[in-house]
Amino acid sequence: MDSGKKRHIVIIGGGFGGIKTARMLAKADVDITLIDKTNHHLFQPLLYQVATAALSPGDIAVPIRAVFGKQKNVQVILGEVVDVLEQQKQIRLKDDRLITFDSLVVACGAQYNYFGNTAWQKYAPGLKTISNALTIRERILLSLEKAEQIDDPEERQKYLNFVVIGGGPTGVEMAGAIAEIAKRNMMRDFTNFSKDEAHVYLVEAGPRILNGYDETLSDKAVIMLEDLGVEVLHGKPVTQIEKDKVFLGEQVLESPNIVWAAGVVANPVVETLDVEKDRAGRAIVSPDMSLPRHRDVFVIGDAAYAEDDNGSPLPALAPVAMQQGKFLAKLIADPQKYDAETRPAFHYMDKGSMATIGRARAVADIRGLKLSGFFAWLMWSVIHILFLIGFRNRLHVFVEWMWHYFTYKRGVRLITDRPEEPIELHQQGRAREKAI
Amino acid sequence: MDSGKKRHIVIIGGGFGGIKTARMLAKADVDITLIDKTNHHLFQPLLYQVATAALSPGDIAVPIRAVFGKQKNVQVILGEVVDVLEQQKQIRLKDDRLITFDSLVVACGAQYNYFGNTAWQKYAPGLKTISNALTIRERILLSLEKAEQIDDPEERQKYLNFVVIGGGPTGVEMAGAIAEIAKRNMMRDFTNFSKDEAHVYLVEAGPRILNGYDETLSDKAVIMLEDLGVEVLHGKPVTQIEKDKVFLGEQVLESPNIVWAAGVVANPVVETLDVEKDRAGRAIVSPDMSLPRHRDVFVIGDAAYAEDDNGSPLPALAPVAMQQGKFLAKLIADPQKYDAETRPAFHYMDKGSMATIGRARAVADIRGLKLSGFFAWLMWSVIHILFLIGFRNRLHVFVEWMWHYFTYKRGVRLITDRPEEPIELHQQGRAREKAI
Numbered sequence: 001m002d003s004g005k006k007r008h009i010v011i012i013g014g015g016f017g018g019i020k021t022a023r024m025l026a027k028a029d030v031d032i033t034l035i036d037k038t039n040h041h042l043f044q045p046l047l048y049q050v051a052t053a054a055l056s057p058g059d060i061a062v063p064i065r066a067v068f069g070k071q072k073n074v075q076v077i078l079g080e081v082v083d084v085l086e087q088q089k090q091i092r093l094k095d096d097r098l099i100t101f102d103s104l105v106v107a108c109g110a111q112y113n114y115f116g117n118t119a120w121q122k123y124a125p126g127l128k129t130i131s132n133a134l135t136i137r138e139r140i141l142l143s144l145e146k147a148e149q150i151d152d153p154e155e156r157q158k159y160l161n162f163v164v165i166g167g168g169p170t171g172v173e174m175a176g177a178i179a180e181i182a183k184r185n186m187m188r189d190f191t192n193f194s195k196d197e198a199h200v201y202l203v204e205a206g207p208r209i210l211n212g213y214d215e216t217l218s219d220k221a222v223i224m225l226e227d228l229g230v231e232v233l234h235g236k237p238v239t240q241i242e243k244d245k246v247f248l249g250e251q252v253l254e255s256p257n258i259v260w261a262a263g264v265v266a267n268p269v270v271e272t273l274d275v276e277k278d279r280a281g282r283a284i285v286s287p288d289m290s291l292p293r294h295r296d297v298f299v300i301g302d303a304a305y306a307e308d309d310n311g312s313p314l315p316a317l318a319p320v321a322m323q324q325g326k327f328l329a330k331l332i333a334d335p336q337k338y339d340a341e342t343r344p345a346f347h348y349m350d351k352g353s354m355a356t357i358g359r360a361r362a363v364a365d366i367r368g369l370k371l372s373g374f375f376a377w378l379m380w381s382v383i384h385i386l387f388l389i390g391f392r393n394r395l396h397v398f399v400e401w402m403w404h405y406f407t408y409k410r411g412v413r414l415i416t417d418r419p420e421e422p423i424e425l426h427q428q429g430r431a432r433e434k435a436i
Numbered sequence: 437m438d439s440g441k442k443r444h445i446v447i448i449g450g451g452f453g454g455i456k457t458a459r460m461l462a463k464a465d466v467d468i469t470l471i472d473k474t475n476h477h478l479f480q481p482l483l484y485q486v487a488t489a490a491l492s493p494g495d496i497a498v499p500i501r502a503v504f505g506k507q508k509n510v511q512v513i514l515g516e517v518v519d520v521l522e523q524q525k526q527i528r529l530k531d532d533r534l535i536t537f538d539s540l541v542v543a544c545g546a547q548y549n550y551f552g553n554t555a556w557q558k559y560a561p562g563l564k565t566i567s568n569a570l571t572i573r574e575r576i577l578l579s580l581e582k583a584e585q586i587d588d589p590e591e592r593q594k595y596l597n598f599v600v601i602g603g604g605p606t607g608v609e610m611a612g613a614i615a616e617i618a619k620r621n622m623m624r625d626f627t628n629f630s631k632d633e634a635h636v637y638l639v640e641a642g643p644r645i646l647n648g649y650d651e652t653l654s655d656k657a658v659i660m661l662e663d664l665g666v667e668v669l670h671g672k673p674v675t676q677i678e679k680d681k682v683f684l685g686e687q688v689l690e691s692p693n694i695v696w697a698a699g700v701v702a703n704p705v706v707e708t709l710d711v712e713k714d715r716a717g718r719a720i721v722s723p724d725m726s727l728p729r730h731r732d733v734f735v736i737g738d739a740a741y742a743e744d745d746n747g748s749p750l751p752a753l754a755p756v757a758m759q760q761g762k763f764l765a766k767l768i769a770d771p772q773k774y775d776a777e778t779r780p781a782f783h784y785m786d787k788g789s790m791a792t793i794g795r796a797r798a799v800a801d802i803r804g805l806k807l808s809g810f811f812a813w814l815m816w817s818v819i820h821i822l823f824l825i826g827f828r829n830r831l832h833v834f835v836e837w838m839w840h841y842f843t844y845k846r847g848v849r850l851i852t853d854r855p856e857e858p859i860e861l862h863q864q865g866r867a868r869e870k871a872i
Contacts, residue, residue, distance in 0.1 A: 056493070059492070063625070077584075078585075079585075399835060
């Protein structure tokens with residue numbers, strides 16, 4: 001800046017936090033490098049709709065490169081960061097390249113936490129990437145096809161069982177959507193079994209689902225889910241997962257359709273940071289989101305542990321990451337005004353939280369105002385469309401939802417297995433979606 | 437029929453021919469079983485648009501089960517036929533189940549022919565399945581990402597080369613679409629290289645492209661392609677393909693983006709039939725599309741060799757398969773009227789052929805009326821939208837094309853590699869997309 005050379009801001013991750021930070025720095029006198037393992041920004045709140053054949057991957061993803069097509073101070077790199085060298089102010093990419101930064105924003109998000117049981121991942125995929133969603137979609141559709149071809153009801157039962165583990169918003173939304181498919185949407189197309197044979201289980205280790213919400217909303221969610229035909233199992237910790245089997249102590253649920261939505265852990269990049277971590281592997285940051293020992297390295301979003309004004313941990317939600325990104329952009333744009341000693345603390349403005357439960361129903365908690373049912377769902381729909389990046393995606397999702405609402409049909413019921421031979425183009429390419 | 441039990445019609449393949457046959461038998465007093473390796477009918481003429489990131493797979497595919505949701509005399513089975521036992525009037529599925537038929541319609545289509553060089557397939561995928569299209573899309577997008585990160589122009593050149601082998605309609609459409617991506621659409625998002633560095637080669641072994649069309653249209657197509665920046669290489673047979681390399685005798689083209697569109701061979705099911713085959717492995721059928729020695733077994737579409745009234749072979753086009761399907765449905769619906777001895781011959785009504793070349797340009801030959809340019813492209817667009825099955829798909833493709841036309845942007849630029857671990861659910865599932 002003073003020497004004519006602009007400060008270099010490196011951002012790891014093209015999720016809600018990373019994109020927001022870079023966008024808010026559009027007019028700042030800096031050079032930005034945004035690095036992501038994939039080439040797209042993913043609107044994760046709607047990923048469960050890809051997994052349940054309602055939306056196409058292209059509807060909820062947008063190339064990061066296209067987001068910044070007109071913002072000339074951003075360079076986008078497809079690559080995987082393997083190490084952060086705070087002392088040298090450098091990061092190392094998987095292909096050993098080093099990139100030097102003046103400020104670093106780690107916004108790499110989280111991945112599903114199998115609590116040390118990495119073998120479970122294979123049988124019970126999480127729902128973080130498009131690849132995850134397509135795997136789940138394919139399993140569900142194939143199970144129904146298989147059930148159609150087995151005449152013995154006992155033998156085909158497992159193909160009509162669906163198990164979702166974890167009663168947070170993702171688990172609730174997933175279970176509701178699967179129930180719609182398996183007990184309603186597609187039944188007209190199958191002749192060999194009835195909808196009563198389909199069982200959708202939502203398994204929660206704790207005493208109630210939607211733990212972060214008000215208890216009345218949790219109860220309403222259970223009623224709505226049961227109404228859709230979901231069997232909600234409370235206080236049932238998963239003790240073991242094997243191929244096509246979930247063990248809940250003595251009880252065993254048999255199904256090739258097991259979805260893991262039970263807790264997350266920060267991305268491995270966070271491990272390499274010189275900072276204390278919480279139990280979920282998140283960096284415990286200073287009030288200004290920086291590392292206590294390295295004040296030019298910031299961590300935001302699901303990768304960071306921060307607290308609100310009451311001392312409760314901030315939730316792992318898109319609005320948190322986006323507000324943090326906006327906050328950081330302000331700090332970074334004006335280092336004179338905001339030096340390490342005088343920086344303000346980040347404050348989260350909680351605008352509410354919501355979860356949708358099947359078609360035309362949802363629960364919402366908007367600053368203490370508790371809503372449920374059709375109106376909550378309408379609000380959920382409008383807000384989610386508004387937050388999608390890009391007019392094209394908004395239009396597509398709107399068209400698809402209208403179609404789905406009036407016809408009850410799922411549009412994207414494709415089984416598109418990929419060839420056995422993985423594509424080898426270069427290192428970064430290979431690493432893209434492997435993390436989970 | 438006479439005994440109260442309905443005749444059983446088995447149809448292999450849910451492509452244009454198979455779907456048409458089953459649909460036209462909606463009111464016939466028969467039971468129909470339609471078997472396909474995949475769960476979807478694919479609108480193959482637009483598959484190249486999935487490969488070039490203009491459309492989502494869901495836009496051009498529709499679940500076969502959904503097509504027949506309301507047609508009660510059709511049962512849809514996801515499965516792979518491995519043998520036809522004409523004497524017993526049975527087919528054998530991969531899981532060894534036998535299905536008995538009264539009439540059999542083999543409409544299993546074709547796959548790309550590597551003329552014995554099966555190793556080439558890995559380096560130069562064809563364009564027959566959604567999986568193929570996604571592989572090609574991913575390679576193209578990754579190449580551009582790679583090129584963006586290499587500073588040495590010589591080193592990055594191969595990532596900016598694109599080779600399409602085969603100058604038929606698919607090859608021409610593919611080359612035109614790639615040229616639009618690589619030399620125009622996406623360039624604004626990349627900063628490290630210029631569009632002049634991108635080279636798109638269309639390699640044709642014979643003396644001219646679009647060999648089935650009038651020579652004036654072939655010439656026009658070359659002009660339009662060159663205008664888009666495609667380098668058309670005539671009279672250049674491919675002598676060898678290795679990883680990232682195409683050998684044309686002495687000349688070598690280096691590229692990770694090699695697309696094979698050079699000739700097809702009938703699906704392996706046809707091999708098991710008791711009938712003479714032509715060089716491309718297609719069944720040489722009687723004038724009524726039946727096997728000469730088994731008059732209740734019919735072969736249609738790309739799997740059959742039949743001739744028009746002038747003795748020229750019928751082209752491998754959707755309208756041929758659909759007309760044959762309609763013809764067969766008539767024969768099958770009324771076996772009293774059309775017994776094996778008195779059946780009429782099939783006549784193809786050639787309504788014309790067309791190929792599109794990039795944005796807003798096409799060539800068309802409508803019963804001798806030769807068109808090229810914008811008007812031909814408009815006609816191409818309207819016809820392709822009308823022939824898509826299902827209102828939802830028509831709407832989506834229309835929206836996407838309008839978007840693309842006015843913004844010049846490609847909507848579906850996703851790299852979504854699948855997990856290493858292939859999904860194992862059951863045999864049929866695994867076999868689905870392996871054929872090519």
